[in-house]
Amino acid sequence: MVRHSVLKLLKIFSFTSILFINFSFVAAQKNDAPQLDMTVNRGVIKPISLAVPSFIKESGANSIISRELAKVISNNLDSTGLFKSIPQSAYVSMPLSFNTPVQFSDWSIINADVLVMGSVGLKPDGRLEVKFRLWDVSQQKEIGKGKQYFTNSESWRRISHKISDTIYTRVTGEGAYFDSRVVFVSETGPKDNRTKRLAIMDQDGANFRLLKHPPSLVIAPRFSPTTNKIIFTGYETGKPRVYLMDLSSEEITSLPELKGMSFAPRFSADGSQIVLSMTENGNTDIFINTLSTGVKRRLTTNNAIDTAPSFSPDGKSIVFESDRGGGQQLYIISTQGGDAKRISFGKGRYATPVWSPRGDLIAFTKIKEGKFHIGVMRVDGTKERLLTTSFLDEGPAWAPNGRVLMFFRETPGSAGAPSIYSIDISGRNLRKIKTSSFASDPNWSQILN
Amino acid sequence: MLSFKICDIKIHKFRTVDEAKIMKNIGLAIFVILLLVGCENNKSFKNSLDKAQISESDIEYFQNLVGDTVLFTVDQSGLRPDAIGILNAQVNWLKEKKFLPITIEGHADEQGTREYNLALGARRATAVREFLLAKGIEQDRISIVTYGKERPLRVCSNEECWSKNRRAVTVVGKKIVE
Numbered sequence: 001m002v003r004h005s006v007l008k009l010l011k012i013f014s015f016t017s018i019l020f021i022n023f024s025f026v027a028a029q030k031n032d033a034p035q036l037d038m039t040v041n042r043g044v045i046k047p048i049s050l051a052v053p054s055f056i057k058e059s060g061a062n063s064i065i066s067r068e069l070a071k072v073i074s075n076n077l078d079s080t081g082l083f084k085s086i087p088q089s090a091y092v093s094m095p096l097s098f099n100t101p102v103q104f105s106d107w108s109i110i111n112a113d114v115l116v117m118g119s120v121g122l123k124p125d126g127r128l129e130v131k132f133r134l135w136d137v138s139q140q141k142e143i144g145k146g147k148q149y150f151t152n153s154e155s156w157r158r159i160s161h162k163i164s165d166t167i168y169t170r171v172t173g174e175g176a177y178f179d180s181r182v183v184f185v186s187e188t189g190p191k192d193n194r195t196k197r198l199a200i201m202d203q204d205g206a207n208f209r210l211l212k213h214p215p216s217l218v219i220a221p222r223f224s225p226t227t228n229k230i231i232f233t234g235y236e237t238g239k240p241r242v243y244l245m246d247l248s249s250e251e252i253t254s255l256p257e258l259k260g261m262s263f264a265p266r267f268s269a270d271g272s273q274i275v276l277s278m279t280e281n282g283n284t285d286i287f288i289n290t291l292s293t294g295v296k297r298r299l300t301t302n303n304a305i306d307t308a309p310s311f312s313p314d315g316k317s318i319v320f321e322s323d324r325g326g327g328q329q330l331y332i333i334s335t336q337g338g339d340a341k342r343i344s345f346g347k348g349r350y351a352t353p354v355w356s357p358r359g360d361l362i363a364f365t366k367i368k369e370g371k372f373h374i375g376v377m378r379v380d381g382t383k384e385r386l387l388t389t390s391f392l393d394e395g396p397a398w399a400p401n402g403r404v405l406m407f408f409r410e411t412p413g414s415a416g417a418p419s420i421y422s423i424d425i426s427g428r429n430l431r432k433i434k435t436s437s438f439a440s441d442p443n444w445s446q447i448l449n
Numbered sequence: 450m451l452s453f454k455i456c457d458i459k460i461h462k463f464r465t466v467d468e469a470k471i472m473k474n475i476g477l478a479i480f481v482i483l484l485l486v487g488c489e490n491n492k493s494f495k496n497s498l499d500k501a502q503i504s505e506s507d508i509e510y511f512q513n514l515v516g517d518t519v520l521f522t523v524d525q526s527g528l529r530p531d532a533i534g535i536l537n538a539q540v541n542w543l544k545e546k547k548f549l550p551i552t553i554e555g556h557a558d559e560q561g562t563r564e565y566n567l568a569l570g571a572r573r574a575t576a577v578r579e580f581l582l583a584k585g586i587e588q589d590r591i592s593i594v595t596y597g598k599e600r601p602l603r604v605c606s607n608e609e610c611w612s613k614n615r616r617a618v619t620v621v622g623k624k625i626v627e
Contacts, residue, residue: 190604191604192601192602192604196599217596217599219567219599220564237626237627238552238592238594238626239592239594239625239627240567240595261567261594261595264564277564277568279571279595282572282575282579283575284567284572305569305572307564308564321564321565323565349561351561351564351565352563367560391606392559394562394563395563410559412606413606414604414605416604441563
């Protein structure tokens, strides 16, 4: 294989064949840099070899943080499947100071493509100061400019995530997603007597926390894209009903206009509206609710099951599932109403469509011949690709960059239970997210501020 | 404050239908007394009804001898002949217990997605509700709720369990007040 500059990396998310991979443009790339093509056998991508030495300790920082900062970055980038960290035990030297010139030969000898150099110091006011620089080892060049962060010491993990995002973005050209959180349902107890609790964690599974709410059943929490709130379905009244929770106070508010049975809520991209389904006289239809006014507007009047709606990022359309044609299929309707257009035509049942934040794809659950799949298709229904298969895979959720999905997978049988997984939209890199309980219904936040 | 110890009639298992009928008649007699006495004071009557509504004997009789559960075919909410037999028995019993509110729970098996199954459970509960209404059960006695696949009765992952989980359950003495 041609030894390549990491500045010209693979267009890993190519929708067509993954056998021939072009290098994508990178923000930091120089125009005169040579373009190399890399051929990958059988879709196997050689990950970028990454060295992340422990951050250099400066004035007053402790060695645990200097080590952990580097470890979280390695774990994040390794989790993409596009990078592979070289264990620190293989290093022939360790950087001693942030400003001394990099000894590139020490890193090329262990076949590192990319070197991450960082430092951490404690300021007199108690804040952490974290600096980092990113190096292309073979080109002996810096990739982008160094960055400096200040934060209170409890937030060190977020600095690792922000640095990971910067590295990922500079090297792959794709959008950031590490500095984000996941809200989900934590499940405990036997299958016929499950306790379900709303929970939140960082995207890597760290900082797991249960949210406070009445003990009744809860379903499918989803983030507001603009406020520190979630929306979810709860059974506090005895019926499924949509509620809002403020994540800072954990205060729950009900929406009086959504009395009856309401569920499957999602926010619009601007956070001003929710789309959901409501059941009246046994018939489930789609409604749009404006949060500031409490005005509810019916979008579908079909006597089929219309549910699992999701806004397009521009707020103009809704994708939803309906069995109006006899079986569950995906449809798109204007938020102004009118006729719904069917977009899925394959064999099997299509459910839980979710519009990508980039607007280009729709992720869905497909049930075919007794197996469940997570898949993606273009907005016009073409280029359907199934990414997973199992006894029960359900409920895809997009990463903020529209390149990774989380979903939950439930194992069969009396001891069957759900766990959250992530997968690249190329279909590679299926990973189980470590959680301290069973976990289902993941929803991914925006990049944090 | 009136207090009737209706719950003290312990009927754990009926061996025969006749035995159950006898017990049912005892139960009915007590309810009649309750109704008569209760008429003297409306407020107390209401309070005591709350207790009467959750009488264990009634619930057990309804569950075991009338039949509180009807089953459905995969992805269907139409009432099968076996369901109609059970629902007719429910109607007869509910007509005798005029004061008892009911909640119909609709359920689905695990072979569908969560949202769809909530909608399907609602269809099933509604199918039962419509049947009861058509047979003259008063509308304001009936609440419905869907649980989708959230509350499986049986936990194996094959048709033996799934067929039991695709159900609508009539829960007596329960009304959902929003």
